[in-house]
Amino acid sequence: MIHQTIAAAAPATLERVAQERTFKTHDGTEIFYRCWPALGPTPKGAILLFHRGHEHGGRMAHLVDELAMPDHAFYAWDARGNGRSAGERGYAPSFAALVRDIDCLVREIGRDGFGQHDIALIAQSFGAVLAAAWVHDYAPDIRALVVASPAFSVKLYVPFAKEGIALWQKLKGRFFVNSYVKAKFLTHDAERIASFDADPLITRPIASNILVELYDHAARIVADARAITVPTQLLISGSDWVVRHAPQHEFFVNLGSSAKERHVLPGFFHDTLGERDRKQALDLIRPFLEKQFAAPEKTIDLTSADRVGYTRDEAEKLASPLALLSPKGLYWAMSRASIRIGAWLSSGMKTGIATGFDSGSTLDYVYENEARGTGFIGRMIDRTFLDAIGWRGIRQRKLHLEELIGNAVASLKAGGRPVHMLDIAAGHGRYVLDAVAKCAEPPASVRLQDYSELNVGLGSKLIAERNLPTSVTFHRADAFDAKMLAGLRPAPDLAIVSGLYELFADNTMISRSLGGLASAMQPGSLLIYTNQPWHPQLEMIARSLTSHRGGQAWVMRRRTQGEMDQLVTAAGFEKIDQRIDQWGIFTVSVARRV
Known part of the structure; x- marks a missing residue:
């Protein structure tokens, strides 16, 4: 059920009035979001706003009026564990759970009559990685994706911080890391700096599991960005203290979209859409979105990807034999030999060798998930096999x-x-x-x-x-x-x-x-x-x-x-x-x- 209230009485100006709503996401967590209905009688579409890490949808609200797209409805959520949404502060069960939350949000606004093809996304920083992951993993038929300063690689200034967080989590379990970033390194806008410092809904901590998984999923999305075929615009802050530029450029080069744009904004800090001179960014976003809503790019036909697609090239490369005495050839020969030796003791490996590792028999063994083999060593090898x-x-x-x-x-x-x-x-x-x-x-x-x-x-x-x-x-x-x-x-x-x-x-x-x-x-x-x-x-x-x-x-x-x-x-x-x-x-x- 949608719960909503009117946030404020309609002002005398044409400023949009936000409706405040909640919905239950896939695991029952209550997600808070704001909705700004289109001003015209027939909406031209819906634009979803996804905030950066530690923040909430209220800090994206200024974009609704500043983008000057009155015929489009706008939506901005507070990600779980942030702002006014439920959940432990800074925590989610997994990165994938947050991505699925986006899918649930899109289904939620479908109640307002917006299907996937009526939707475009604008996302920033951590929210941009979530949005890109949703587009990659769920392949929605949306109009466009705009990502600003995506946090594909966060600058952790302490040496080996990423490896240290992963190791400590493995040893001690989940813990929280507080954001060290000061508002003055996010934007040159004095008003934004002051509001950030005074905002009681800013969530400083972030759970270690989300930090670790962010790096893993970001690397996956960047490397496999050719799977993203929706029109995509990338905005890069030229003087970003928070995230690295190189993966952003790699993401753009790898994008499979037929319509894609990349813009580097000189002097901009990390809060691209909250910068003092953000009009430069908004003047790029507005025509890009208006074009896609008015005359969307034709969907790329992927049904012949088995003949002319990049995954075919990948498979053909993997099928090509290696020179036996090359370093890689020797490495994989040793790998094959170790599996055959392991099959002497491991029941799972033995089943794979006998029937094929993709066979129904091997899969049934994997489903059972019970380590079996000759003696303790055999069961230990089998457990390693089953835990792949x-x-x-x-x-x-x-x-x-x-x-x-x-x-x-x-x-x-x-x-x-x-x-x-x-x-x-x-x-x-x-x-x-x-x-x-x-x-x-x-x-x-x-x-x-x-x-x-x-x-x-x-x-x-x-x-x-x-x-x-x-x-x-x-x-x-x-x-x-x-x-x-x-x-x-x-x-x-x-x-x-x-x-x-x-x-x-x-x-x-x-x-x-x-x-x-x-x-x-x-x-x-x-x-x-x-x-x-x-x-x-x-x-x-x-x-x-x-x-x-x-x-x-x-x-x-x-x-x-x-x-x-x-x-x-x-x-x-x-x-x-x-x-x-x-x-x-x-x-x-x-x-x-x-």
């Missing part, structure tokens, strides 16, 4: 699948559907069966499929062990057989594709599979699909691990979230929800058949 960041991401993906499957079943049941569930490549089916077991009301039928006879046999055994009804079945089938999928009866109300499309680089195969599902599914039916837009260990996987396809090297071509979503949209679905793990590796999305 990729496998941790897989287990988080399972939790997201269970959540979204449960939500989908409940939603379909509420709409009067019996819910016939289908998973076209279920592996052993553990994640689906676990999700179904948690449903308040079970689906009418569950049909699991897989191409591997081994998986079908072990999955059928798992069904028998759980004494599940005859409405739960397992079949051998090809997930890329569009004719078979289109002819399935009963038609699926809920289709699941998990961990499959990530294994195949060819978008033609993916489109064929999605097309078969779309032909079978009635409007209003739901599709749950996964994706892997990023992975920190791509080279290790390609050089050291083998796949289920005849022991070949496991070379993965990443799909950006935008590419995956466009394939789903082209098949006749509309994306309505998404989850992503705290490392930014695996996504789980829900789409509705239209």
Whole structure:
């Protein structure tokens, strides 16, 4: 429910009047935000403002009038743990939780009639990194993104401060670091300096986990900025005492946007949008946004990225063999040898060697998450194997699948559907069966499929062990057989594709599979699909691990979230929800058949 009050009586001038509202975000935390409705009868769009670290949305409020865009609604939140929003001061469970808060805010203002395509973002400093991460990870169809002095790399003047914070957190747990920045190093505006020093809502401390994760996610977003294809404007403060310029320039160069601008503002301190001469910045932002709202750039077609995209180039490079006696060749040869030696003692490594590290058997072992092996050393090696960041991401993906499957079943049941569930490549089916077991009301039928006879046999055994009804079945089938999928009866109300499309680089195969599902599914039916837009260990996987396809090297071509979503949209679905793990590796999305 939206709670709102009018902040003040309407003044005699044309100054905008803020409405004060709150909403509950994904974990129940109450987020405070301000809304300035458009002055005209027909809004041209909505502009969301994201403040810098330690501050709150009230310190962005001046932009509403100064930008002089009266036909656009404005929104400014107080990030959790800041300003008037709930939460421990300066703390969030993770950087990813803050990014998901943005997604929830966008859904919240959808109640005012603004869809993603009606929205542009203006974000500063820490808020700019959050906004860029949301655009990267969730691939929203927004009009434009403006980032001012993004805090991709904070200047910590104490030597090895970043490493020290990470080490101390690992040893002692979460702690807080107070901001050392004085207002006079943020802006030349005397009024802004005085208001900063007197503002009781400024939050000086920031939790160590957010600082550490900020660096990790910022590096990921900068390196993979080609995944960001929305029109983007970057403003760089020329005399910034707080953050480094080099990653900002790297971000711009890497951007995949067809419309992108970079402006360096000489003499500006870090508070770009609160500087004394900020009119220079606003006179750049206004025409950029007005152009995108009036005649937005055509969306870049990503469905052919398997043939002409940067992730194809990346995959081809990883597939190229190394000279055996080169330093890298020797390093990865030793890595492969250590894995084979480890497989003598570790049950997980042994399963990966035998069936492929991308096989249903290996994934089922990862889901179980129980270290097994020969003796204490074997179990210790196996625990190290199971704790690899990729496998941790897989287990988080399972939790997201269970959540979204449960939500989908409940939603379909509420709409009067019996819910016939289908998973076209279920592996052993553990994640689906676990999700179904948690449903308040079970689906009418569950049909699991897989191409591997081994998986079908072990999955059928798992069904028998759980004494599940005859409405739960397992079949051998090809997930890329569009004719078979289109002819399935009963038609699926809920289709699941998990961990499959990530294994195949060819978008033609993916489109064929999605097309078969779309032909079978009635409007209003739901599709749950996964994706892997990023992975920190791509080279290790390609050089050291083998796949289920005849022991070949496991070379993965990443799909950006935008590419995956466009394939789903082209098949006749509309994306309505998404989850992503705290490392930014695996996504789980829900789409509705239209």
